[in-house]
Amino acid sequence: MENRKGKKYTMNEKLKIIDRSRYIKIIKNEKDLTENDIYVPIKKNGKIVYIVAEK
Numbered sequence: 031m032e033n034r035k036g037k038k039y040t041m042n043e044k045l046k047i048i049d050r051s052r053y054i055k056i057i058k059n060e061k062d063l064t065e066n067d068i069y070v071p072i073k074k075n076g077k078i079v080y081i082v083a084e085k
Contacts, residue, residue: 039068044069044070047068047083048070048083051084051085052084053084054082054084054085055081055082056080056082057080057082058077058079058080060062060080063080063082066074067080067082067083068082069081069082069083076080
């Protein structure tokens with residue numbers, strides 16, 4: 031799931047990667063994301079959380 035530097039994914043590509051990922055994690059704080067993470071932000075109970083694909 032390595033993200034090449036500068037590679038931008040469309041939302042459809044991100045959703046496919048997350049769907050095919052064996053594990054996902056939910057991150058509540060944007061500061062905890064790294065530049066190599068492939069994530070999709072969603073709104074839950076009025077707050078934004080990030081679903082991140084794991085290797």
